[in-house]
Amino acid sequence: MKLKSILFALLFVCASMVHAQQFRALVYTKTAGFRHQSIPNAVVALKKMGEKQVFSVHASEDPNVLKEENLMKYDVLILVSSTGTIFDEEARAALQKFIQSDKGIVGVHAAADSEYDWPWYNQMMGAYFLAHPAQQTLRLEVVDDNHPSTWHLPKNWMWTDELYEYRNINPDLNILLNADESTYKVAKGNGENHPMAWYHEFEGGRVFYTALGHVDSAWEDDVFLKHLYGGIWYAATGEPFK
Template sequence: MKKSLISSILILMLLMSASVSAQQFRALVFSKTAGFRHQSIPNAVVALKKMGTKQVFSVHASEDPRVLAEENLMKYDVLILVSSTGTIFDETTRASLQKFVRSGKGVVGVHAATDSEYDWPWYNEMIGAYFLAHPAQQTLRLEVVDQDHPSTWHLPKNWMWTDELYEFRDINPNIKVLINADETTYEVARGNGANHPMAWYHEFDGGRVFYTALGHVDSAWEDDDFLKHLYGGIWYAATGEPFD
């Protein structure tokens, strides 16, 4: 009886080990807010956990700043900032994030991740821009300008979308734009003109970064096109695998 129990435990441990090793990569979802808090954050966390199960990567979600400590953060392949706002990094965790990126890891920003760390120029360059303004939620034409990225392979050239439409300042000129907002198809707040990026990626300081301004509305987190868009960006940031 005792031998049978030990055997069962060993088999369970082996299965658990195989399950962990089968994961493509490890993602840390961080959604702490020190400013405006988006209602869609809980839906986002649930959707990302389901995505991890479906796409075979591990997801740990937290709003505890201690998860950003260097010894913990380095366990992950990608940090996903879901509508984080305000100043969420202190001096120690800023250094931790910089080391994480410089070691070749990935960062994904979703929606309000650009509404954060306004006094940290490195973060601005890394995430790609700072939030400027947004009009009321509207439907618009999104122009997919680069269909050769994992986050846009599945999207049509003209993508009709309804969301809270971010406008930006201090845009890093080195970002590679994936999707533009067509400002002629909706009523802007301040506007970015003909070149109004809504999703982008770039290699930065040794790591990889993907950002999408979409994801304010709850319904986005149940939309297959959006979730495929986001997964493609996560996969790029986490793995760095070639895609062209």
């Protein structure tokens, strides 16, 4: 009887922990092009973030997690520096249904360096990668501080990273951060309007993207991680904009 009581108590605790989670996140890190060495650091950081902020994190590179019946178990899909063509036709259909079901998608850094033959992905993620110069420090201007990913940031944020430039930028994006190109040496450049983080509602769901996260040190930086968590929270829940 004592053993049964212990097992029952453990089951109760486990069930309580599951129900206590705010939302469920799938971190997908598959690459078909350049692979960023910071990906393992990102997975570790996101799992720690989940523990701290009370949401569940499952990290995978198994394409089977993108099957509709599996993907729909999650509230938010986080694409961390995915590159190249990583979605087959079945996964593409599942991703479209996912976002159309009041779900969220978060893109980090090279998530914009993916799916160049899929215009829907371009519109959903917000832009395609164009180029980047050598890693440098720059001034990031906080364009919109009324979003959970930027509430904590100063108007001028000094940051060091691999600084992406973009093409095919969706004009309907809500820009959060803008790169001040006068503070660093550009590759090709985007000019005065150089978005580095944004969000938008898309086909019934929510999308957040940040260009930051190439360097290993970013995944140990509390300011960056709070920026990212704000975007994840928004994409997963719609708060505080519902």
